[in-house]
């Protein structure tokens with residue numbers, strides 16, 4: 192029997208009300224030991240008024256929400272006690288719970304139990320944290336789609352198609368005497384794999400875009416000294432965060448700012464101008480700039496005119512492998528060409544840059560509205576699945592079918608892991624669920 196767990200579900204602060212939450216087969220018993228009514232006879236979800244009691248002392252007058260398994264979040268018997276929001280009260284309730292057979296829940300344990308009891312798949316379970324941490328409406332929507340199970344539906348077709356392929360091949364090998372099985376040769380297998388690889392490709396692309404909407408991106412502003420990086424950060428965040436002077440080497444430490452651009456959180460990093468420097472402190476700053484550059488999802492490489500000198504060329508070299516927007520600042524001073532992206536950080540004339548950021552991220556209305564597999568873990572598993580199928584395609588002409596099947600099986604398991612169904616995978620069950628073999 193799983194232990195009864197207890198935790199405070201609301202912030203540990205003084206407030207009007209607080210919620211202490213319990214889950215576990217024995218939880219009606221546990222709570223009855225310090226509640227004014229016996230809860231063990233309840234067989235339906237109920238709202239109950241009563242008193243928390245420490246022997247004869249009344250600790251609080253409360254409302255208790257009682258959930259009878261399986262009709263609860265975790266799928267187990269569960270209780271939520273709504274107490275008055277005094278730390279003295281809710282801490283006392285937790286203490287009584289611990290003294291009467293409950294233990295503190297570990298982080299995520301309620302969701303974990305919900306997953307173990309089949310109430311949520313892994314995509315849904317992961318979305319709860321994202322939902323709580325969402326900073327924009329757009330991000331919240333991505334997580335809500337996941338919680339409602341819409342995101343999980345994205346992988347159903349893959350599961351079906353790879354599962355069918357796998358079962359067909361296995362059935363060909365193991366049950367070749369049955370006539371209702373379609374004959375599959377390597378060529379046909381490759382054809383099917385190619386179609387699936389393409390579908391996974393789309394899911395990965397949309398997943399990355401969803402991830403940008405959900406988590407935001409890190410944007411580094413780099414350039415040689417005095418091109419206007421700090422002025423640009425200030426213009427973007429709309430306040431004077433970074434010190435601006437015409438003295439080279441003014442910015443030494445990283446200055447951070449955060450903005451919401453069309454629902455996408457940009458974590459902006461203004462960096463020390465990159466140049467050869469003898470100044471000890473400045474050179475530490477320059478190294479920090481290079482580290483930030485490595486971590487950035489997007490780089491704004493800033494220049495103050497189109498005649499690149501050696502220092503500018505160094506910047507170009509550093510950004511070679513990065514998603515980079517080249518921006519020319521000080522449009523108010525330059526005769527500029529229309530085919531380049533010019534801004535004036537000083538005059539806060541930066542709308543063209545904002546549009547360009549949205550353009551290079553390639554995010555459209557669909558990405559905001561539709562579900563996407565927007566978690567690192569999910570995208571990673573999609574990539575591994577795709578790698579397995581690509582191996583099938585690559586090896587098909589030189590490898591026998593029973594070796595190819597191993598890669599297809601791995602691909603299938605990766606897909607199952609996304610929703611967390613891989614733990615009870617059984618090949619024979621898979622085959623029998625698709626065919627009427629041995630009837």
Ligand SMILES: Nc1nc2c(ncn2[C@@H]2O[C@H](COP(=O)(O)OP(=O)(O)O)[C@@H](O)[C@H]2O)c(=O)[nH]1
Nearest residue numbers: 417418419420421422435436437521535536537
């Ligand atoms: N005329 C003009 N001057 C600018 C512009 N942006 C920045 N500056 C000036 O350039 C100098 C260096 O700016 P700063 O933002 O400190 O550059 P950083 O070293 O790259 O961070 C300051 O004197 C700014 O006022 C601009 O768009 N136009």
Ligand SMILES: [Mg+2]
Nearest residue numbers: 420421441442
């Ligand atoms: Mg600066």
